[in-house]
Amino acid sequence: MIFSDERTNIDQGAAAVIVYPDIGHHPMISHEERLLEAEGLARAIGINVVEMRAYRLRTIKPGILFGGGQLDEIASIIAAHSLKLLIVDGALSAIQQRNLEERLKVKVIDRTGLILEVFGERAATQEGRLQVELAHLDYQAGRLVRSWTHLERQRGGYGFLGGPGETQIESDRRMLNTRRAKLRRELGQVIKTRTLHRSRRQREGRPLIALVGYTNAGKSTLFNRLTDSDVMAKDMLFATLDPTLRAIELPSFGKAMMSDTVGFVSDLPTQLIAAFRATLEEVLSADIIVHVRDISHPLTFSQKDDVETVLAEIGVDLRDEDNLDGTPLIELWNKTDLLDEDRRAELTLHAQSQTYPVELVSAINGDGVDKASNLMSALLTEGHHSYKVSLDHKEGEALAWLYRHGTILNDYSDEQYHNLIVRMENADWSYFRQKLKNDNIIMDAA
Structure with missing residues (x-):
């Protein structure tokens, strides 16, 4: 089996440089903010980021992405720190990745590869590991720049940060496709099991409330407070990968079920969305979706757009003025304990003009949580x-x-x-x- 507890491909403390190719896709996000998020992803798997640079690309080079002068500057940074890893915070084609490695003589991974590595590090259950492995293999399937010999070695890791080589590519491709088919069958069983559990909950009359939000928005901390649970809640990106279901007692309603789901991120790889569809089925079947936002974050409104984009991609049909049959959504503006009084007052006024119902809350000190529970209860008892x-x-x-x-x-x-x-x-x-x-x-x- 490919997965194991052995993690040989990532050395704790490995040094890297991060470069962000700005091609104008995120005009509302500064270079510094984008690089800081990429740095958080890298540090989450023990990579020591020694330098970060953003490059405005007026013309994209199809074969290598960056311009000649930009490549020379990147090469000088790599040489100055004796680095062996370059992280490109953007999407690379297989050709671009291979050409960058040949030109710079270092391992190169793009944003998708980095996020997959973080997910691989975080997956704790068999289901989570299956989903991450399938996402990785789907990503690798279309890339000729990687060897799939790790399928023969039967060892841990995902191959992005492992050794070089392209031995027996055709044979490895067949092995890869066989493994992908097996994973899809196993995940098919996961879907069946989840469907049975959902059917049982529905027979018992237990509605489902799904927490969604950008990674590190405080979903798990809020989940623990609402359900009196103790799931892992840390100040780190993608602390939660495996979904957790707990009962919640709502005022003037009774018991419902609440699901804590994987956090979203901008430019979430399509491979992950596809692989985690079994997990995200909980969101699709929810009676209420609760969007937890880190309202103290400078990019909170951009993050809101990213979450709603992913919800649309997985097929969530939200209720609005023109679609009264859609799933109702609540926004909980979390981390108000990090705001001063003037900012809280400003946001309280702003909340009244939002498309969806809003409550300002703090999962840390409990402010607003009772009001949030009452709002959920009111939505569940509409028409009752x-x-x-x-x-x-x-x-x-x-x-x-x-x-x-x-x-x-x-x-x-x-x-x-x-x-x-x-x-x-x-x-x-x-x-x-x-x-x-x-x-x-x-x-x-x-």
Whole structure:
């Protein structure tokens, strides 16, 4: 098996230079901000970034990306620090990657390769590892600049930062394709299992609330506070890869399920979106999507756009004025504890003009979290009303139906009747009255 606990391809403390090829795709993001994010990704897997440079590309060189003078400058930085690794914070074609390696005599990885390395380091469960490995192999499949001999060695790592070589490429390609097919079959089983779990939750009447957001927005910390859990929550990029489901008790509603999902990032590789589709199915099936934003971050509005882009790519249909049947979304503007009073007041006013409902919260000190819970509860109970129902004890089928389709707010049964107060949608109540009413069932508005 390719995955193991052995990590041989990345030396802790390996030194690198990061270069950002600015081709005008992100006019709202400064070079410094883009490079700082790339540095965070590199440091997340133990790479020591010794220098960072941004280069404006007026003309893109198809074969090598950068201009001659820019390459000379990069070469001088590499020589000055005796580096063996160059990180290009952008997309490289296979030809560009190969030509840069030949010209600069160092290992070269692009943004996709770097993010895949971080995901590989973070994946903790078998499911997460399968997804990351498939994403890596899909990425490698179209690139002739890499050897796939690690498939024969059966050792850890993903090959981006490993040794050079292109031995037995055709044979390795066949092995790679065989492995990809096997991974897809295994992930197919994951999808089936998740589908069964979702069906069971739906039968139990447990709605699902999915937390989404940019990486390091504080989703896991907020998840822990809302669900009284202790999942890993650290100030690092992609601290959470494997989805976690926990029960949450909402005021005036009862129990729901909450999912903590993988964080998003700008230019998220398409291979990762495809490979993590099984995980992201939780978002697609959610009754409410909660978008957690680091409102203290200077790029918070750009990050919002990136998250909404990924949601659209995976097929999430959000509710708005023109689409009342879509999934409702709430924005939680997190990390307000890092803001001064003037900025909080400014954002409180700004929140009133947003497309989606907004609450300002701090996952650290709990400010606004109760209001956020009330907002979730209100969305889940839209169109619901409470009713009194008394059922003879022999009406087991009707009782089970009420538990599946409604929320039991009170059960004060006696020797003869199940006396319930149940909350449910109007359409479900109408069905219950028409199809199940008989002399052994007494119904009334609560």
